[in-house]
Amino acid sequence: MSGHRDFDIAFVGLKLGVHVFDYDVDDAFFADRPAQEFQDCQAHVRLSLDKHTNFLILKFEVSGTVGLACDRCGNPIHKQLWDDFDMVVKMSDDPDTLNEQDEDPDIFYISRTESHLHVADWLYEFILLSVPTQRLCSDADAGGGSCNLAALEVLKQMEQPEPETHTENPIWKGLDKFRNS
Numbered sequence: 001m002s003g004h005r006d007f008d009i010a011f012v013g014l015k016l017g018v019h020v021f022d023y024d025v026d027d028a029f030f031a032d033r034p035a036q037e038f039q040d041c042q043a044h045v046r047l048s049l050d051k052h053t054n055f056l057i058l059k060f061e062v063s064g065t066v067g068l069a070c071d072r073c074g075n076p077i078h079k080q081l082w083d084d085f086d087m088v089v090k091m092s093d094d095p096d097t098l099n100e101q102d103e104d105p106d107i108f109y110i111s112r113t114e115s116h117l118h119v120a121d122w123l124y125e126f127i128l129l130s131v132p133t134q135r136l137c138s139d140a141d142a143g144g145g146s147c148n149l150a151a152l153e154v155l156k157q158m159e160q161p162e163p164e165t166h167t168e169n170p171i172w173k174g175l176d177k178f179r180n181s
């Protein structure tokens with residue numbers, strides 16, 4: 001799914017009550033956003049929008065998988081996305097001021113004249129927050145037995161200090177003459 005219009009909900013036309021929206025989010029969604037540390041994203045976000053007269057209650061349920069690199073050996077692994085997030089969107093005459101003043105991150109103000117809800121930035125933020133911080137080949141295996149042992153060996157060698165390379169630059173060689181004189 002690309003095109004930003006797909007992520008705009010014309011909530012004004014909705015009846016009061018709960019409406020469900022489903023979003024499939026893959027790597028294309030992140031293409032024009034800051035670089036991610038994951039790839040091969042197959043996220044699904046179910047948004048329940050409970051419409052009231054002067055406010056909306058949103059619940060974002062994130063599921064699916066992302067491709068990550070194992071923290072220990074760098075092997076590509078896939079991890080589950082599993083989290084949910086609540087938001088309250090309040091309608092106001094002065095949403096900009098209220099958004100600045102209100103420090104509650106779960107409350108967002110929009111203008112009473114607004115007809116669409118732009119959910120792309122929330123989807124982005126909530127998917128990022130759903131990416132697990134524990135990124136190992138196997139969560140159960142803390143000893144590294146399921147890691148790529150060959151890669152671990154290479155990483156170990158890379159940690160050794162590099163032997164100093166003495167490449168003689170002809171310019172410095174010429175300057176040495178002056179230095180020694």
Ligand SMILES: [Zn+2]
Nearest residue numbers: 070073137147
């Ligand atoms: Zn690993």
